[in-house]
Amino acid sequence: MIFLLQTSFYKLLMLATGMLLKIVPLPKPTIYCGPGSSLQLCGNVIQFGYKHVLIVTDAILHEMGLLDAVKAKFETAGVRVTVYDGVEPNPTFAQVHAGLKLAKENSCDAIFTFGGGSPIDTAKVISIAATNTKTPEQLVGFFKAKNPGLPLFAVPTTAGTGSEVSLGAVISDPVTHKKGFVAEPKTVPIAAALDPSVMLGLPAPITAATGVDALTHAVEAYISTLASDESDAYAIASVKMIFENLREAYSNGSNIEARESMALASCYASLALNKALLGYVHGIAHQFGGYYNTPHGLANAIVLPHVLDYSQDACIDRLSELAVAVELGRDTESKSVLAQKFVDAVRQLNSDLNIPSTLDALIESDIPGIAKAALKESHYSYPVPKYMNQAQCEALVGKMVS
Incomplete structure (x- = not known):
């Protein structure tokens, strides 16, 4: 009997969630697709006139040199680049804070994330934490960000999470074993590149x-x-x-x-x-x-x-x-x-x-x-x-x- 009452409550909660999803506008990023589209996306970012871009990625991709062409594209156009490559699988709040610190110290005005779901999720939370008074931990939950985040652009290097278009991010707490889900339309990138050429070595x-x-x-x-x-x-x-x-x-x-x-x-x-x-x-x-x-x-x-x-x-x-x-x-x-x-x-x-x-x-x-x-x-x-x-x-x- 108790379980039936509980499930009735959960169903009502989901009904309300469904109504909310119909009301809240869900942005869709501009999608570039095909070999070389990651550099095409860089060109798009350059056209916006940003001065200093934070690239969020992981150490393996950085060490493999997969970011070299992206960095060169930005730097040739006079855009300064700072790389945060400390993201690991199942990213933690500590990693978000580290990337956020770099973004603030360097007055970055845009974020370009290159990697799988972990770097993209980390970049999403860095983006909104940089422009809101709440800490990354306080952004866990539904619609907690008041202000738009730093402009965000994404190149997924795996074909799995779809984080480049999703409205959320998942960050782990290694002490409590809990996953913090940040559900926020403001985390959706402005544009993303589905570039299969960066996935060939996966x-x-x-x-x-x-x-x-x-x-x-x-x-x-x-x-x-x-x-x-x-x-x-x-x-x-x-x-x-x-x-x-x-x-x-x-x-x-x-x-x-x-x-x-x-x-x-x-x-x-x-x-x-x-x-x-x-x-x-x-x-x-x-x-x-x-x-x-x-x-x-x-x-x-x-x-x-x-x-x-x-x-x-x-x-x-x-x-x-x-x-x-x-x-x-x-x-x-x-x-x-x-x-x-x-x-x-x-x-x-x-x-x-x-x-x-x-x-x-x-x-x-x-x-x-x-x-x-x-x-x-x-x-x-x-x-x-x-x-x-x-x-x-x-x-x-x-x-x-x-």
Whole structure:
């Protein structure tokens, strides 16, 4: 009885969230796409007349020299550049503060972020923290920024998070293991470049994990109770493109067409989640990141099939539609059969990409805490198609113990 009352409250909360999303304008960045588009974006930034740009990235990308052409483009045009390359997977507030300090010390008037979801998320929070009186920690939550952030431009180097178009950022607290979600339209970049040429050297395991991360975004948006015609269009396009291109991008990383298609698929998936939000996969995966520093894409990829198993009976229609969209069957077949085919296809995709079904780092004694935090995040933030209680969540997470 108590659980029924709780789920009724969560459904009302999500209904209110859906109404709010319809009212709040969600900006979409200008998108440059194709080989060399990252330098085209630099040219766009130069035309705005900014004097000093903070580049937010990670040390590996910086050391590999992938930023050299970007820096040269700016400096040749007389734009000063400061690089913050201290971002790590599952970025922390300490990293945000370090980048923010550089931005203020150098009077940076724009931010250019180059990297995966971690540098982009870090840059987003630096952007709004630089122009608002709240600390990065105080910006956690919904719509906490009063002023627009520093102008932000993004070049994703992975095809997974779609952070270049999403309205949020996730920052970790390594002490409490909690993920701080900053949900703020003011974090959306002005423009972004989907440049497959900067993704050609991406290692196969990262290609796999980030690709299934994008798939997770699209699927969770499609089975969300807040799904709309707009979010559905983006989600279906994304799922189709991922099933058509991810295996090729994984096995043949130099295929620039497959890389470009995956970059677009990631972007579309994020546009879908902007409207329809996420679900239990992210609620659980965020805890894996907080507890064990598991890369977000890998965490999502491991969790996705397990959550689809649990939710399947509540979203058979939606999963069957995805099965037809990726040509796993015909719409004349039983919806339950089609739904199962889609879940099986997700598992097969993971297997083909050598993604494990369990998490080596997962400790059984941590499961109650993980489940509690995952449910709190999910029930207050995500319009899931089927609710679960503490015992059910613990049982589901327990299936991922190696």
